Amino acid sequence: MTIQLRHETQGDIAAIDAVTIAAFANAPHTSHTEQFIVRALRAANELTLSIVAVEQGRIVGHVALSPVTITDPEGRRAERWFGLGPISVLPDRQGQGIGSRLIERALSDLRSMQAAGCVLLGDPAYYGRFGFRAHAGLRLPGLPPDYFMALTLHGSLPEGIAHYSDAFNATA
Secondary structure, three states, rough: EEEEHHHHHHHHHHHHHHHHHHOOOOOOOOOOOOHHHHHHHHHHOOOEEEEEEEEEOOEEEEEEEEEEEOOOOOOOOOEEEEEEEEEEEEEEHHHHHHHHHHHHHHHHHHOOOOOOOEEOOOOOHHHHOOHHHHOEEEOOOOOHHHEEEEEEOOOOOOEEEEEEEEHHHHHO
């Protein structure tokens, strides 16, 4: 089957919700709020990129990207950094490269936007293949440091504490 990747349209929102709910239904390490996070990012106009994977007219995957603030110990903020996630693929389509294609497209779009870099919280064994690495000087408080990773796209890697949008606290 041919998978097409494109940016979301208004008509995709319900399908994105459904894919996100299904993708995380049996996932470990989740609070099952991912669909609420995507909705809250959209409502706050902080959904910088929303890319869907479409197969035969059906959305089978989705990735969201939103601005992230990185503040160094002196209070300076790094500009043009983004967080990747949530990323969702229908359970029956996982393990078939759809998630990888979504990530590659997201990173390509960020490079085109001249983004400085991208951070994410996830499995180092999986995300390391895209160049993401944990860095001692870059932290997301309260979470295992090995699972918070960054990829520099332009410029240098900042040190400091990363702050995601308040939308990541959404529970409904």
